[in-house]
Amino acid sequence: MSEHGAERTEKLAIDVQGLRKRYGDVTAVDGIDLAVRHGEVFGILGPNGAGKSTTVEILQGHRTRDGGEVSVLGADPGSGGRAWRSRVGIVWQDESAPAELTVQETVRHFARYYPSPRDPDEVIDLVGLDAKAGSRVKALSGGQRRRLDVALGVIGDPELLLLDEPTTGFDPAARRQFWELIRLLADEGTTIVLTTHYLEEAEALAHRLAVIAAGRVVAEGTPEELRHRFGSEATVEWRERDGTPRRERTPAPTRTVVGLMDRFGGEIPGLTISRPTLEDVYLRLTGRPEREDAR
Template sequence: MTGYAVRARGVRKRYGEVRAVDGVDLDIRRGEVFGILGPNGAGKSTTVEILQGHRGRDGGEVTVLGEDPETAGRDWQARVGIVWQDESAPAELTVAETVRHFARYYPRSRDPDEVIALVGLEAKARSRTKMLSGGQRRRLDVALGVIGRPELLLLDEPTTGFDPVARRQFWGLIRELAAEGTTIVLTTHYLEEAEALTDRLAVIAAGRVRALGEAATLAGRAAARATVHWTEPDGSVRAEETDTPTRAVAELGRRFDGEIPGLRVTRPTLEDVYLRLIEAENAS
């Protein structure tokens, strides 16, 4: 797949005196999983709402799947799926009834049973929504988001409140959807999730994009100095920052004449980079 699913330039949105989105630029390629990171109040959800057409913007230009979300019609809306933080499924309907009901809204919906299987709810198809666990209800929300065969799926904090097992299962579902060619935009507070799932990501703070790129190279992460850790014969733990970790390890190898006790070589994690960006914003 080629081209861009999303292009945004200078997007702005103000609530009173608060600049929720303050000149955001984004290019999201078709078929990629794109992550948006940022603290509470950074403008992540507002940005997603603007991309979906749920909220108007005060300025800037936005093109999503070739159209302006503010003026796009029903045909365009059927091409975009969204999973909000709040649950949308009727409590009294069963899983199967809910998915079949929502399928009728779309001109070329997927087979409801196929979607229920895709999100791992086959065993719960006859259960009422109110009887599902939190993770199962979130899976149902995703089923409703993909039932219309969207080209673009917007996920706003999809795993908030999940336990670790449910979160990993949900990651598998996102990977399956991405493998089918769905473009996915994911907002999340979980840095491990962003690193595991996204092809690229943006860090947003105070309504602006502060960094953009692959998780492994974000904000110069790949080129940052490494830290070599080792344990001395007396049991003390040592660490040295260096631009040449291979040379440092070789020198330690000669000194220890073989195996180096407690050897570890680390570079800044995504969390380190993220916190540095947010702290720099807070200090400005």
């Protein structure tokens, strides 16, 4: 690696350049570049089959790559040893906790795998399971089990937390409680990378986003930057004097409103102006709708 490349990698928690992965004749990841800064929450969006989970699995060191350079916390995850793995927390899509143990037993058991774990009781409280500490895992609700998965992901006090579809199956209330937990971890300085199908979740949590389609990054930036770059048209709605509703899509909504004010001689009946949402941008970039129940 060049001196410039080494300096770049040192400044980043994750540095991915030209990542490629094939499964037989299918190209799952086709030259992805990612740069995740220390301490930020980075979201990866994309439809099913876009390459999100494959990318995260490579970052975790649980899947090999066919090409490209990958640095996670300064090391190649393909050859990262035990010390490196202790710095990376992972929350899988599927549950990993043994069903017969209690919450407290499970967290204490996993804590033994790490050289400098967080206090198990503190972590149980952190994820909101203190009232369920003595309950067996099999007796927990789906949302509570997901919280336990997060507890197991953070018990080692990781510098980096990788979350693959962390709130799939959550009801809206449980999802928002989970968001508060992620914000708390981010405030503590944890770097967080999450894949998600939920556009509202990405906008609520991520400092920056990468949108992946067909194994490539098609856009990257803050939610606001993506809306500005790829959702330039606003929608102006009003009612004519006879009550007929009208709508106009325009890149210059102020000009449209000024013209309407001149025509109406002042107040514009039923005026509303709506800007493109992140969902509008996502659909434009990927060219396909996203299903909330998709995996």
